[in-house]
Amino acid sequence: MRADAPAKPAIEHPMESLLRMDRIPHIWCPTCGIGTAVTAFASALEENEIPLDSVSVVSGIGCTGRVAGYMKLDSYHTTHGRAVPFAVGLHLAKPSLKVVVFSGDGDLAGIGGNHFIHTARRNVDITVICVNNFLYAMTGGQVAATTPVSANTSTSPYGNFEQPFNLPLLAQSCGAVYVARWTALHIRRMTKAFGEALNKKGFSFVEVIAPCSTLYARRNRLGTGLDLMKFYHDNSEIRHGADPNDLNIGFQEKIICGKFVDIEKPTFLDSMNECYGKSLGEKYEIYEGAAHA
């Protein structure tokens, strides 16, 4: 235990067994929404009684990239943008593992965008959670592929003029079988969505809109993280089954939340097994993990 770690309270926090408490307090700023998403994820694991030893968390780089380091699970902190392909390899080598990518918008939709779309296309059976705070935070608040038009960042000092990604639309159009979006305030619905995503066979995707007070709120004069939460309260609209085309997020405009996609489709391994079974007949043993695993 670190010397500066706070003394243990008499009764343990219920998440204690799921977190590396020897690393808490974490590095995230006050009012950052990532910690809230972690709590929801931990709750989802517990509520759904998912065997924790079989869960692996893979993260990339950035603020959300640090999630892997705080979860008391098999956890991998990889390089910028590459959490998804790492997770793909891990899952394919040992499909009995439940592999979850927990990363930020810069990591998943920016540098890692190519991996994201192809893994959704292949319907690889992993869960991807994207904490979207609308910019690159760890590096100091630069414009991202998700920054709303006109939002101010350190590399869009006169306002962002690029069109951002609509992540649920991107995931859905590439083939994801489960797509949902919630804000850090929709804590119970987010938990439920994580549970559904974890239990979904195929590529499941949950976007979490989260406050970044240090960079996004400050640069755009939006007040504190709490003010952003209040904004979500007043401006988010739950619309299950909404057309993903309608889910763009404008600067300080309405945020449509809900579950947008929940379909069944053969996964990468289902399709591979079917193809090889057809071509090779009885000579083919159904692949359930590489022979050495």
Add this chain to the structure above:
Amino acid sequence: MKADPKGVLTGAHYIDGNYAIAEGALAAGCRFFGGYPITPSTEIAERFVQRAPHVGGLFIQMEDEMGSMNAVLGASWGGVKSMTCTSGPGFSLMMENFGLGLMLETPCVLVNVQRGGPSTGLPTLPGQGDMMQARWGSHGDYEVIALAPDSPQEGFDLTIHAFNLSERYRMPVLMMTDECVGHMTEKVVIPSAEGIEVEPRRFTKKPPSEFLPYEVDESLVPYAPIPGEGYRFHVSGLTHDEQGYPVINAEAQDKLVRRLVDKVKKNAADICKYEEKDIDGADVVVLSYGITSRVVQPAVEMAKKKGIKIGQIRLIVVWPFPEERIRELAGSVKGIVVPEINLGQMVLEVERCAAGRCATILVAHAGGGVHDPETIFQAIKEAAK
């Protein structure tokens, strides 16, 4: 441990170097291949995917080389021997995550079938221009292990050896071959599984409560956790402590990076592998590796006919470089001739080790073909003066 007979295609085959590498990988127990097509390496992937469904293996064609390298790392952490292959531009793209593999201490094999560069260069023609990139291509301080086969048979043999070294030292190992060997077809004899020694993963025997992912004994090589078995370990590309937790300070950096370097350096005698011929009493030594080792033979014959006392050293493992041996040789010969299909890369190591005690003569070829033996012969004559 003996090889799993399932992957071993025992018998005499007439196959090219690329197919031989795929067969070597399967014989070594590799069951995961994440690849991206690139000339002249693609046949390795093609052979692997033909064979994988018959041996319980899996091939996935990833979206790019960064994806390939990471899928291979992920699969290796999943407990499976894994590989990828690439060439030139793809090797550049893999370099960042080759570094992640080194940092996480992930066994796997990365094959580079070298072609002419820089940039797109000569996709269908040979080169040896990535030798220094192999050594220093990722950022930061580290040591690498790289092997260079000179024939399809050695492509097979060294791929097994590469997997064994990667497991023994828990790190990605490079196979630095070239288009010439890759596309050269020769007889390859694959022994029975009984005749193939493979190293298993160094899985920990400790229970989760006592396990630390980066705790090491005198071997300096940590033991691997078994994924999904309650070890609940954390590994990170950030500088980390024995627990795998990030520690961002100079002290932790020193401890970790020195160990990563030392586990190769201090075991160099075990890793280094070279072949010598006629060294005793030689005035001139030709140092070569890969396809160039075969190309020098007519030149060596010419030199012998001229009465030049000529010896040869062929690097089979190119990194780590056999520093000690080259220092010794430099003290006893007039010159070392280094033909390379690049404009001077491994020769820099020879010069460094020779430190002016003998002449070091580079015979450079920019790529796209192999040397004319005559040019090598001329360099040998000059060295013998």
Add this chain to the structure above:
Amino acid sequence: MGFRHEVRLSGTGGQGLLLIGKVLAEAAAVYDGKNATQSQSYGPEARGGASKSEVIISDEEIDYPKATEIDFLLCLTQESCDKYASDVKPEGTLLVDSTYVSSVPEGNYRVFQFPITQKAKDELGSATVANVVALGMISALTSVVSSESIESAILARVPKGTEDLNLKAYRLGRTLVEEAG
């Protein structure tokens, strides 16, 4: 030095030079028990670019893998003929497909000119097996690799279902040479 026989098969991509190079080398290495190295050089084009396949056959270990003093050169295009004819060693053999090659450079070598592709088309109804017809001719013109071995190697290498056609093509090549005397 032992016996070393160098064969270069040249033409354009898509003519099947790599395949017959591998067949010839495999016949020598696997079925005849000699040493054989086949290597190749090709351009980025799958079809229509310069292509060559080289086979070195020896009773000793083969170090230098490329052909430099050619015993047997096959040219299926005028371009390859102009480029490589001078690499044939004295007393060596040059076989050209006169369907495409109209002028053969002068040199100290035996020259055989046959309309290989035309013959394949006329006699077998398929220009695509011209390469195997050429292989039959190479086999008849040199005795380095036994004909039985080549036939075995053809059966091992060609796509399933095309064995008969390819054997016919191979035998046609041999017959063309034998008939020409």
Add this chain to the structure above:
Amino acid sequence: MKFWRTPLDVERLKVPRGEVHIIKDRCKGCGFCVEYCPRGALEMSDEFNAKGYHPPRITDETLCVSCNLCEMLCPEFAIFCVLKEEPEPGEEKKVEG
């Protein structure tokens, strides 16, 4: 508890009671728990924790209904509530009987 329409079975309705635990030194003072506690059971305190933030404090212990919203919203794992087990009047007899 206030209801906009009084339920018919209001006498038999059991309101859960919770006990809030605050791990003061983990708190970074974001105020989420105070803002969103549906019962107004929390307020920011004036005291500083070891990191120099104002952790929340409980205004009235009896207000907590153990909805766990503070616990779920807290990004720092610094607050949680535990359901207080209070025997229902009349149930004790059943157990004995």
